[in-house]
Amino acid sequence: MTTLEAPGTPPPPPAAATRPLARKRSRPSEQLFKWLVMGLTAITIAMLIWLISSVVIKGAGSLSWAFLADKPSSNPDKAGFNSALRGSVVLMIITIFFAWPIGVAAALYLEKFATQSAEASERKVRERLGSGVSGVHAGWLRVRLSWLRVRPRVVHLVDVNISNLAAVPSIIYGLLGLAIFVGILGISKSLLAGGLTLAVLILPIIIIAAREALRAVPISIEQGAMALGATRWQAVRSQVFPAALPGILTGTILAMSRAIGETAPLIVVGGIVFGTAVPSLNPLDAGNEALFAMPLQIYFWTDQPQASFQAIAAAGIIVLLATLLVMNLVAIILRNRYSKRW
Amino acid sequence: MTPVGDPSGRRKRLGGSVGERAMLLALAAAAIISILVTVGIVVVLVGEGATFFTEVPLKEFFTGTEWFPVEGKYGVLPLLNASIVIALIAAVVAVPLGLGSAIYLSEYAPERLRRVVKPVLEVLAGMPTIVLGFFALDAVTPALQTVIPGLGLYNALAAGIVVGLLITPLISSLSEDSMRAVPNAMREGAFGLGATRRVVSLKVVVPAALSGIVASIVLALSRAIGETMAVTLAAGTVPNLSWNPLEGMQTITAYIVQVSKGEASRGSLQYESIFAVGLLLFVVTLAINIIAVRIVRKYRTVYQ
Numbered sequence: 001m002t003t004l005e006a007p008g009t010p011p012p013p014p015a016a017a018t019r020p021l022a023r024k025r026s027r028p029s030e031q032l033f034k035w036l037v038m039g040l041t042a043i044t045i046a047m048l049i050w051l052i053s054s055v056v057i058k059g060a061g062s063l064s065w066a067f068l069a070d071k072p073s074s075n076p077d078k079a080g081f082n083s084a085l086r087g088s089v090v091l092m093i094i095t096i097f098f099a100w101p102i103g104v105a106a107a108l109y110l111e112k113f114a115t116q117s118a119e120a121s122e123r124k125v126r127e128r129l130g131s132g133v134s135g136v137h138a139g140w141l142r143v144r145l146s147w148l149r150v151r152p153r154v155v156h157l158v159d160v161n162i163s164n165l166a167a168v169p170s171i172i173y174g175l176l177g178l179a180i181f182v183g184i185l186g187i188s189k190s191l192l193a194g195g196l197t198l199a200v201l202i203l204p205i206i207i208i209a210a211r212e213a214l215r216a217v218p219i220s221i222e223q224g225a226m227a228l229g230a231t232r233w234q235a236v237r238s239q240v241f242p243a244a245l246p247g248i249l250t251g252t253i254l255a256m257s258r259a260i261g262e263t264a265p266l267i268v269v270g271g272i273v274f275g276t277a278v279p280s281l282n283p284l285d286a287g288n289e290a291l292f293a294m295p296l297q298i299y300f301w302t303d304q305p306q307a308s309f310q311a312i313a314a315a316g317i318i319v320l321l322a323t324l325l326v327m328n329l330v331a332i333i334l335r336n337r338y339s340k341r342w
Numbered sequence: 343m344t345p346v347g348d349p350s351g352r353r354k355r356l357g358g359s360v361g362e363r364a365m366l367l368a369l370a371a372a373a374i375i376s377i378l379v380t381v382g383i384v385v386v387l388v389g390e391g392a393t394f395f396t397e398v399p400l401k402e403f404f405t406g407t408e409w410f411p412v413e414g415k416y417g418v419l420p421l422l423n424a425s426i427v428i429a430l431i432a433a434v435v436a437v438p439l440g441l442g443s444a445i446y447l448s449e450y451a452p453e454r455l456r457r458v459v460k461p462v463l464e465v466l467a468g469m470p471t472i473v474l475g476f477f478a479l480d481a482v483t484p485a486l487q488t489v490i491p492g493l494g495l496y497n498a499l500a501a502g503i504v505v506g507l508l509i510t511p512l513i514s515s516l517s518e519d520s521m522r523a524v525p526n527a528m529r530e531g532a533f534g535l536g537a538t539r540r541v542v543s544l545k546v547v548v549p550a551a552l553s554g555i556v557a558s559i560v561l562a563l564s565r566a567i568g569e570t571m572a573v574t575l576a577a578g579t580v581p582n583l584s585w586n587p588l589e590g591m592q593t594i595t596a597y598i599v600q601v602s603k604g605e606a607s608r609g610s611l612q613y614e615s616i617f618a619v620g621l622l623l624f625v626v627t628l629a630i631n632i633i634a635v636r637i638v639r640k641y642r643t644v645y646q
Contacts, residue, residue, distance in 0.1 A: 027538060029540065030538050030539065030540050033540040033543075033544075034450060034539070034540070036442065037442045037443070037445045037446035037449075037450060037543075038446055038450065039442070040438060040439050040441075040442025040443055040446070041442060041443040041446045041447070041451075041459065043439060044439045044440075044443055044463060044466070044507075044510055044511075044514075045459070045462060045463070047466075047507050048462065048463075048465060048466055048507075050481065051469075051473070051474075051477045051481070051507075054477065054480065054481040055473070055476070055477065055480075058480065101372075102372045102375055103372075105368065105369045105371075105372035105373075106369070106372040106373040106375065106376060108369050109366070109369035109370050109372060109373045110373055113366055113369060113370075114370075114373070155373075157377065158373050158374070158376060158377055161376055161377055161380050162376050164380070164628065164631060165376065165379060165380060167561070167564060167565075167627065167631045168383065168568075168624065168627065168628075169565075169567075169568025169569075169570070169595070169623060169624075169627055170568070170570070171568065171570045171595050171598055171599070171620070171623070172383060172387075172568075172620055172623065172624050173383075174598075174602070175383075175386060175387065175598070175616065175617060175620045176379075176382055176383050176386055178602075179386040179389075179390060179617070180382060180386065183608065200379055203375075203376060203379065204376060204379075207376060231362060233362045233365060233366070257468065258468070260470075261468075261469075261470025261471075261472070261473075262470070263470065263471065263472045263570070263571045264471075264570035264571055264595065264598075264599060267599050267602050267603060268598060268599070268602040268616075269602075271602055271603060271604075272603050295470055295472045295571075298472050298473075298476065299472050299475075299571065299575075302472070302475065302476050302479065302480075302575060303575070310480060313476060314476070314480070317472075317473050317476060320470060320473070321473065324468070324470075328468075
């Protein structure tokens with residue numbers, strides 16, 4: 001590496017060792033390689049800039065309050081994004097309502113209870129079995145004993161399973177939702193079916209994020225509470241969980257930003273609606289409301305041949321990206337504001 | 343867990359051993375639900391797929407070269423081929439971009455620049471795929487048409503390029519993580535022997551981080567094969583058994599979308615066909631993911 005140092009860009013630490021050697025002769029291949037990797041990074045960023053600017057240039061002209069307030073229409077000059085916005089709001093409410101409690105509960109169990117104190121409980125159960133209990137009680141104790149024995153294996157299975165689920169293509173979740181929610185449970189192709197499908201889709205993401213947040217809370221917090229006489233549940237509920245909550249919420253928002261941009265599973269579950277309905281914002285009505293969502297509306301418009309539909313599709317994308325930006329900013333602020341260094 | 347004598351009545355009630363155990367049971371049940379999801383996926387895909395395969399023999403499905411559901415021709419090769427072609431184009435785009443960025447960020451970039459560039463790259467990974475599809479159709483294909491005259495509106499090349507963009511941050515991020523995990527002592531040793539930064543990057547850091555790099559590429563491929571909206575919009579909906587990236591072709595995922603968009607009635611052969619190809623997609627991506635995990639486990643070198 002040559003010693004050319006641009007102002008404000010100090011070389012990383014190992015550079016110091018090379019300096020005397022590099023001075024002896026100039027090495028074009030060195031410079032070339034540096035420019036190559038820098039160029040590749042620059043190309044990637046340039047593509048991102050190209051993407052965003054092409055969408056903004058195309059869609060900015062169609063963006064207006066009327067666009068956000070109008071319902072869909074077959075006339076591109078009148079068509080609005082309102083139904084899509086409402087649909088996405090309801091979808092997010094349903095998704096979070098189902099995915100959050102289950103995801104956080106699973107994370108709490110896996111991180112705080114599943115791997116701990118099996119030995120002590122096993123010994124206790126065995127002692128009680130040995131002390132001459134009989135009948136139903138003994139049977140129950142035996143069930144508990146065998147559960148304690150297989151538990152590590154079950155937990156391992158759940159672990160592997162969750163990381164695999166996170167890598168399953170989203171369209172597969174659409175097929176699951178179509179067969180279970182629409183097919184077996186008989187929910188119509190509605191916002192409810194879509195929201196439930198998205199809930200299943202982000203469940204593994206929430207579990208993984210919540211586990212990481214719980215893991216970041218030092219064990220001494222929990223031990224301190226237990227040393228003062230709290231049971232493990234009390235310690236987790238009143239000390240560990242509140243401490244991990246900002247991290248869990250950050251992960252939840254990021255999972256939701258994944259869900260709000262999903263298109264494929266919604267198409268599989270609900271098809272594409274051509275209507276001009278305006279869905280109610282009340283999530284309790286979601287079972288009867290046609291499936292509207294921002295990405296679905298964008299897809300529908302993009303798929304139309306007329307150029308004017310392309311422009312409003314771009315406007316829809318701007319709204320979607322702005323929503324994502326806000327969600328990510330909230331997540332970052334939450335993390336910076338409430339994250340504690342232990 | 344025996345109840346502990348607590349001074350506050352509220353705690354005592356909640357800490358009661360029965361309530362606590364019920365709580366634990368509820369938590370455990372939540373954890374089991376994640377297994378039920380997997381079981382559900384497998385049962386649904388295999389169940390509906392099995393009905394499909396009673397009418398379309400496996401041999402015809404895997405060796406047939408025509409996918410034309412209206413005429414009852416269900417040879418999956420054109421769909422599978424399209425998924426693979428687009429994933430390969432994506433890899434051709436994403437491997438140099440991703441590895442180049444990873445090497446730059448890990449070995450060359452100053453820390454402050456790295457802290458800005460890395461999240462910017464990850465924006466691409468979080469981009470909704472419908473946006474990438476729009477970008478392919480609206481910007482990439484027109485740009486390609488100025489270079490390649492006669493290129494159709496729907497082509498595998500544009501689809502592959504945007505999918506490549508989508509998976510680039512996956513490769514760069516995971517590869518960079520494993521490059522940074524290579525201890526500095528190894529770099530310093532090589533520098534001490536007179537190696538240049540390029541030599542250190544290519545002959546020391548990259549080989550040491552190889553398991554992570556390869557795994558990131560494999561995972562990215564799995565993501566590319568499962569990608570849906572960008573390929574549906576950009577590569578079109580006409581099944582086409584061809585290796586020519588300039589032609590339009592329909593991937594497995596695009597077929598599922600096409601059928602779902604129309605009203606294929608429940609129980610029809612077309613309805614069942616999306617579960618059959620979905621099963622194939624699930625098996626392929628799962629196999630690729632398992633390979634990635636194996637690679638990491640087998641070839642990982644742990645440095646102190």
